Amino acid sequence: MSKFRKISIIGLGLIASSICLTIRQKDPAIQIVGYDNDKEVRNRAKKIGLCEIERSIEDSVSGAELIILCVPVGQMQAVIRKLKKFIKPGTVITDVGSVKLSVIEDIVSHIEDVKGIFVPSHPIAGTEKSGPEAGYAGLFEGRWCILTPTKKTNKKALKSVEAFWKHLGMKTKIMTPEHHDLVLAVTSHAPHLIAYTMVGVVDDLEAVTKSEIINYSAAGFRDFTRIAASDPVMWRDIFLNNQDAHLEVLGRFTEELFSLQRAIRKKDGEYLLKYFKRTRSIRKGIVAAGQDTGTPNFGRD
Amino acid sequence: MSKFRKISIIGLGLIASSICLTIRQKDPAIQIVGYDNDKEVRNRAKKIGLCEIERSIEDSVSGAELIILCVPVGQMQAVIRKLKKFIKPGTVITDVGSVKLSVIEDIVSHIEDVKGIFVPSHPIAGTEKSGPEAGYAGLFEGRWCILTPTKKTNKKALKSVEAFWKHLGMKTKIMTPEHHDLVLAVTSHAPHLIAYTMVGVVDDLEAVTKSEIINYSAAGFRDFTRIAASDPVMWRDIFLNNQDAHLEVLGRFTEELFSLQRAIRKKDGEYLLKYFKRTRSIRKGIVAAGQDTGTPNFGRD
Numbered sequence: 001m002s003k004f005r006k007i008s009i010i011g012l013g014l015i016a017s018s019i020c021l022t023i024r025q026k027d028p029a030i031q032i033v034g035y036d037n038d039k040e041v042r043n044r045a046k047k048i049g050l051c052e053i054e055r056s057i058e059d060s061v062s063g064a065e066l067i068i069l070c071v072p073v074g075q076m077q078a079v080i081r082k083l084k085k086f087i088k089p090g091t092v093i094t095d096v097g098s099v100k101l102s103v104i105e106d107i108v109s110h111i112e113d114v115k116g117i118f119v120p121s122h123p124i125a126g127t128e129k130s131g132p133e134a135g136y137a138g139l140f141e142g143r144w145c146i147l148t149p150t151k152k153t154n155k156k157a158l159k160s161v162e163a164f165w166k167h168l169g170m171k172t173k174i175m176t177p178e179h180h181d182l183v184l185a186v187t188s189h190a191p192h193l194i195a196y197t198m199v200g201v202v203d204d205l206e207a208v209t210k211s212e213i214i215n216y217s218a219a220g221f222r223d224f225t226r227i228a229a230s231d232p233v234m235w236r237d238i239f240l241n242n243q244d245a246h247l248e249v250l251g252r253f254t255e256e257l258f259s260l261q262r263a264i265r266k267k268d269g270e271y272l273l274k275y276f277k278r279t280r281s282i283r284k285g286i287v288a289a290g291q292d293t294g295t296p297n298f299g300r301d
Numbered sequence: 302m303s304k305f306r307k308i309s310i311i312g313l314g315l316i317a318s319s320i321c322l323t324i325r326q327k328d329p330a331i332q333i334v335g336y337d338n339d340k341e342v343r344n345r346a347k348k349i350g351l352c353e354i355e356r357s358i359e360d361s362v363s364g365a366e367l368i369i370l371c372v373p374v375g376q377m378q379a380v381i382r383k384l385k386k387f388i389k390p391g392t393v394i395t396d397v398g399s400v401k402l403s404v405i406e407d408i409v410s411h412i413e414d415v416k417g418i419f420v421p422s423h424p425i426a427g428t429e430k431s432g433p434e435a436g437y438a439g440l441f442e443g444r445w446c447i448l449t450p451t452k453k454t455n456k457k458a459l460k461s462v463e464a465f466w467k468h469l470g471m472k473t474k475i476m477t478p479e480h481h482d483l484v485l486a487v488t489s490h491a492p493h494l495i496a497y498t499m500v501g502v503v504d505d506l507e508a509v510t511k512s513e514i515i516n517y518s519a520a521g522f523r524d525f526t527r528i529a530a531s532d533p534v535m536w537r538d539i540f541l542n543n544q545d546a547h548l549e550v551l552g553r554f555t556e557e558l559f560s561l562q563r564a565i566r567k568k569d570g571e572y573l574l575k576y577f578k579r580t581r582s583i584r585k586g587i588v589a590a591g592q593d594t595g596t597p598n599f600g601r602d
């Protein structure tokens with residue numbers, strides 16, 4: 001059971017709505033109040049009965065024991081500026097941002113004076129869908145949540161936020177914000193950028209029609225389009241806020257790609273075969289770790 | 302109903318075994334004889350009762366009305382050299398290679414003198430699995446098969462091979478081998494190479510442990526590992542045999558990637574947002590065309 005009996009959620013997208021639905025399933029006595037800056041999003045959330053919806057950010061956090069910031073990372077600072085005067089001392093605050101260093105900087109500088117206790121966290125779960133209708137109970141089940149406390153983070157608050165994510169079905173891991181940002185750059189951010197790029201290339205090719213792309217995308221490309229269909233604002237903000245790690249990973253990526261391109265040009269089959277064999281083992285590890293299903297095509301067919 | 306009552310399949314991997322199982326489901330009276338150069342693969346196919354298995358390529362094609370070549374594209378020439386003296390005039394031959402120009406060149410130069418009638422085809426279907434145990438009935442259902450006849454291709458044979466793939470549940474499309482190779486370079490080959498590259502980069506990063514990669518790959522990277530787990534020999538051969546189209550597409554890809562990398566470095570959020578919004582529409586087209594499911598994560602969760 002979570003110790004938080006009243007929770008406020010700011011920003012009503014996929015993660016927020018999945019939190020609502022999961023809490024309602026696991027611990028229906030918890031009171032959830034939601035707020036979104038966008039009136040239309042608030043109305044949609046209300047229409048599907050997601051949680052109590054307030055029309056002002058002030059009302060949405062009144063009496064909350066935990067505030068969860070579910071806005072794109074580029075909006076964290078603006079939200080905390082608005083919020084800070086309504087946060088009661090002792091209220092625990094967490095976020096779900098995919099970048100941690102910049103979010104910590106944006107938030108901590110504003111809430112130190114109001115004694116809000118901030119615990120940075122990143123539940124690694126999601127789909128290519130967005131909006132309040134996209135959520136579902138079970139999104140977090142068995143997935144990892146990384147918590148990135150700083151030296152100033154209150155130990156008790158950290159424990160309670162960690163317990164909260166575990167209560168939603170997640171496994172948790174503590175690491176530094178710097179390391180988190182590098183790990184996510186390789187496992188999530190760079191793959192997204194690359195998928196966006198490939199989809200952009202295809203969109204630009206005059207010799208291949210759009211219907212050809214759509215019809216013959218079964219083999220490989222459709223996975224890229226799924227990744228590249230994710231929320232554009234969220235991703236823009238991620239790329240603007242984890243620059244160093246991204247440029248490092250992209251530099252390595254280009255280097256590797258050029259080595260394979262060279263092997264194609266030189267018809268170096270041995271190099272290609274060795275490379276392709278090596279990449280199989282990582283896949284096996286992921287399936288074994290239960291982060292994906294071993295059935296072909298994720299069991300889609 | 303297919304006009305071919307006895308079919309020979311050379312090379313017993315994912316596609317071959319899926320053809321067997323689909324035929325057995327749709328038209329059990331058709332006789333199927335299989336052969337693989339690798340004794341161990343033959344034994345595995347025999348063990349699961351895939352089809353009749355012959356120990357010599359000669360016996361496997363005896364009396365066949367249709368021969369389907371399901372070997373990696375780099376082995377087509379060697380197979381047809383072995384086969385040519387056993388092919389009876391009028392036997393129809395097709396293949397399932399992902400590259401068409403080089404396969405046509407490899408095969409046509411050897412079978413012209415034996416009056417074998419070659420119809421190049423490419424059923425676009427597959428998973429990351431390989432081997433005779435990987436196949437399943439239904440792999441081809443609703444997917445596209447591209448046929449790439451040349452001026453010399455016998456019209457009647459073309460019609461009968463087209464009817465065969467339709468009989469397995471596929472939609473068919475005729476195009477030139479040149480155009481096929483470009484379309485597949487963008488929709489399949491380049492995405493695969495890029496996925497291989499990204500998985501290679503991650504494997505090389507000393508600062509991130511293998512278990513971190515495995516645990517936190519939920520968001521994006523696991524799709525790359527799926528693609529990069531495909532049969533290494535098949536992919537080596539594809540990259541060695543469609544060089545021009547690949548180098549063209551990779552050149553464009555690098556150009557685009559650099560433009561996004563520059564936008565990250567310059568913190569040009571407007572450029573990134575515009576780019577990411579554009580890529581969403583292709584995804585919608587693919588879901589609407591029925592080449593993928595619209596449920597989040599392909600309905601995996």
